[in-house]
Amino acid sequence: SAVISQKPSRDICQRGTSLTIQCQVDSQVTMMFWYRQQPGQSLTLIATANQGSEATYESGFVIDKFPISRPNLTFSTLTVSNMSPEDSSIYLCSASTDTQYFGPGTRLTVL
Amino acid sequence: EDQVTQSPEALRLQEGESSSLNCSYTVSGLRGLFWYRQDPGKGPEFLFTLYSAGEEKEKERLKATLTKKESFLHITAPKPEDSATYLCAVRATGGYQKVTFGTGTKLQVIP
Numbered sequence: 602s603a604v605i606s607q608k609p610s611r612d613i614c615q616r617g618t619s620l621t622i623q624c625q626v627d628s629q630v631t632m633m634f635w636y637r638q639q640p641g642q643s644l645t646l647i648a649t650a651n652q653g654s655e656a657t658y659e660s661g662f663v664i665d666k667f668p669i670s671r672p673n674l675t676f677s678t679l680t681v682s683n684m685s686p687e688d689s690s691i692y693l694c695s696a697s698t699d700t701q702y703f704g705p706g707t708r709l710t711v712l
Numbered sequence: 713e714d715q716v717t718q719s720p721e722a723l724r725l726q727e728g729e730s731s732s733l734n735c736s737y738t739v740s741g742l743r744g745l746f747w748y749r750q751d752p753g754k755g756p757e758f759l760f761t762l763y764s765a766g767e768e769k770e771k772e773r774l775k776a777t778l779t780k781k782e783s784f785l786h787i788t789a790p791k792p793e794d795s796a797t798y799l800c801a802v803r804a805t806g807g808y809q810k811v812t813f814g815t816g817t818k819l820q821v822i823p
Contacts, residue, residue: 605755643799643815644756693755697809701746701801703755704727 603628603696605704613710614684621680622707624694629674632697635667638706639690647692650677684711714739716814718800724820725790733817735800745783746811747776748799756799759785765787790821 604627624633630651633650646667649657671677681688689711694708695706715738725731737745744763748756760769761776769776773794775786785798797816803809 602758621753644813646810649810691753697811699744700758700761701803701809701811702758706753706755708753 602700603630603698603702605694605696605702607687607694607704607707609707610705611708611710613712615623615712616685618684619680619682620684621678622692622694624677624679626675626696630696630698631674633671633678634695634697634701635669636680636695636703637690638693644693647709650679653710655665681709684709692697714802714804714812716800716802716812718798718814718817719814720817722818722820724822725787727791727821727823728789730786730788730790731789732799733800734820735783735785735814736781737783737800737802739802739804739812741805744807745778746801747774747783747785748801748809750797750799750816757811759798787809787819790819792821792823795821 606625608623614690622672635647636644637643646659650669650671652671666682669681691706691708693706717735717736734795744761745763747759747794750756760776767778773788797818799816801811801813803811
């Protein structure tokens with residue numbers, strides 16, 4: 602199994618600013634993912650964080666808006682850039698061994 | 713494209729009233745089907761992985777089963793603490809570990 606922590610757990614931000622979310626896994630994992638979960642909705646994959654190379658983004662998500670870093674096999678960051686109220690959501694980090702495990706999420710509110 | 717459909721969207725049970733949640737899936741080749749539990753404001757908590765038709769797994773009051781087209785999560789004599797949203801997800805065969813989620817079933821167990 603994998604234990605995943607995220608920081609911050611929640612934040613309230615102003616429109617136009619950026620927020621970086623950190624994700625730490627307690628063991629080395631090959632695959633890390635970032636998801637978004639809007640209120641009352643299921644999980645939507647934003648991107649796969651690749652160690653040593655650029656992230657792979659899903660349709661509808663772009664690097665300029667959601668830059669991702671993956672400096673090693675246990676850590677990743679997601680930045681939400683130039684935020685608008687539509688970015689208010691829960692952002693979840695996930696790590697995959699044979700099973701996909703999730704962090705506790707970061708609840709973001711943009712005013 | 714992989715698809716996961718869960719039903720019902722919401723389910724309200726009396727304590728002790730057993731029932732089942734359904735997850736229908738379409739995938740080119742199934743590498744794994746996952747069940748998660750998600751409490752409000754928290755990340756999904758892993759419950760089960762099923763790999764092939766006919767497989768069953770149990771944990772306390774929960775039992776997951778798998779056929780070639782769907783999976784069921786059976787809840788026996790539920791308690792109020794079983795109230796949560798239950799998510800189903802599938803991973804297809806191939807080198808990419810992307811997981812596709814359903815929209816979930818929100819379960820409420822009334823004392």
